[in-house]
Amino acid sequence: xxxxxxxxxxxxxxxxxxxxxxxxxxxxxxxxxxxxxxxxxxxxxxxxxxxxxxxxxxxxxxxxxxxxxxxxxxxxxxxxxxxxxxxxxxxxxxxxxxxxxxxxxxxxxxxxxxxxxxxxxxxxxxxxxxxxxxxxxxxxxxxxxxxxxxxxxxxxxxxxxxxxxxxxxxxxxxxxxxxxxxxxxxxxxxxxxxxxxxxxxxxxxxxxxxxxxxxxxxxxxxxxxxxxxxxxxxxxxxxxxxxxxxxxxxxxxxxxxxxxxxxxxxxxxxxxxxxxxxxxxxxxxxxxxx
Numbered sequence: 001x002x003x004x005x006x007x008x009x010x011x012x013x014x015x016x017x018x019x020x021x022x023x024x025x026x027x028x029x030x031x032x033x034x035x036x037x038x039x040x041x042x043x044x045x046x047x048x049x050x051x052x053x054x055x056x057x058x059x060x061x062x063x064x065x066x067x068x069x070x071x072x073x074x075x076x077x078x079x080x081x082x083x084x085x086x087x088x089x090x091x092x093x094x095x096x097x098x099x100x101x102x103x104x105x106x107x108x109x110x111x112x113x114x115x116x117x118x119x120x121x122x123x124x125x126x127x128x129x130x131x132x133x134x135x136x137x138x139x140x141x142x143x144x145x146x147x148x149x150x151x152x153x154x155x156x157x158x159x160x161x162x163x164x165x166x167x168x169x170x171x172x173x174x175x176x177x178x179x180x181x182x183x184x185x186x187x188x189x190x191x192x193x194x195x196x197x198x199x200x201x202x203x204x205x206x207x208x209x210x211x212x213x214x215x216x217x218x219x220x221x222x223x224x225x226x227x228x229x230x231x232x233x234x235x236x237x238x239x240x241x242x243x244x245x246x247x248x249x250x251x252x253x254x255x256x257x258x259x260x261x262x263x264x265x266x267x268x269x270x271x272x273x274x275x276x277x278x279x280x281x282x283x284x285x286x287x288x289x290x
Contacts, residue, residue: 022277027060029200030162032258033272034190035113036068036205045267046116049205052272053167054122061276062162065117065124066170066193068186069109076100089242090140090147093183098146098173101183105171106130113169124167129174130181132157135189137174137182148174148182150189155196187249195256202253203275204246205266210284211247213238224285227251247286254288261286 033053040046056063073091074084077100085092093101106128117124129135134157137148161168172189174182187204194202211233213220225233230247233239239247250261264271264283275282 019277023059023061026056026200026276028062030062030064030194030197031056031201031203031276032064032066032190032194032197032199033203034066034068034187034205035266036070036186040068040266041071042267045269047120048269049266049272050113050116050120050122052270054117054120055273056276057122057167064158064162064168064170064193064197064199065113066172066186066190067105067109067113068172069105072109073101073104076104087144089245090144090185091183092144093146095146098181098183102128102173102181105173110169110171117167117169122167123165124169125161126169126171127157127161128171129184129189133175134158134170135172135174135184135192136176137184138176139182146180146182148184150174150184150192151176153192153196155193158193158197185245187246188252191249191253191258191261192256194253194258194261198257198259200259201276202250202258202261203272204250204261204263205271206246206263207265207267208243209265210263210282211239211243215240215243222284223281224287226287227254230286250286254286259288 035049053063053065077084082097110126114124114126127134133154135150136152137150140147140149158168170193172184172186174184190202209218209221211222213222230251234244234247246263250263253261262275262283262285264275271282274280
C-alpha cells in the first residue's frame, strides 16, 4: 500500500470522494464492534482500531464497542496463583475468578480503551453489563460456576449514551436480582446488544480472515453466506472448533434484529474502514433472510 505521506492532495481528495457513498449509507446508523483477540493485544493495531472507531463516530455513524479481555484475565489469574480452565471455550469461573473478571474487564481493560478513544479525539464512556441493568443473566451451567446465560438486555443505558454523542464501551459482565455477578461470553453479549439496537452492522473481529472452506488456506475465504448456508457449513463440518460459537452468535444477532454481521480479521490494519467505507469489504458477511 502506498505510504500516506506520498499521496498528493488530489489523491487524498479522490479517496475521500470514493468513500462518500458509504458514509451516506451508514450516516446515523448504528454499528456494533466486538473487539478482542490479537488486535487487542498488539498496541499498534489497538491504536488503529480506536482511530477507525473515532473516525466513524465523527462522520455520523453511531458506534458501540463491546470488548473482551481473556488474555489479561488469564495473566492476572496466573499472578494470583490461579490456573485458567476452559470447557468448550468458556472459562470456568468460581467466586474468586468472577471478582478477577470484573476487576480486569470493567476496570483495567474498559478504562484503557475509553482513555485511548479520548486521546484519539473521540467522546467515549465506559460501562459494564452491571450498569443500569444492561445485561441480566442466570447461571449457564453449574459446572462452569459464575458463567452467565443472558436473560434480558436493557438497552436504554447504551441508547442514552449514543443519543448524547458518546461511544459506549461495554465490558461483558452481568448480574441477577440476587446480586450475583456473571462472566458473559463477549461474542454472545455483542450479538444480543446489537440485536436490541437493531444495528445496521455487527462486526466480529477475530484472529482469522473469516469463514474458510479450508482453515489452513486464507485464500479459501467465503465472502458471503445466508443464515441457512451458515447453518449448513456447521452441519457439514466446514466450520469447526472455536468458529462454531462465533458463527452461531452471528445467526443469533440476525435473528434478534441485526441487518448484517461480518466476521473479519482484526489483525489487518484498518479492517473496519475497509469493511464499511470501501467496495472491497473485509471478511465474511452473514446476511439475514429477506
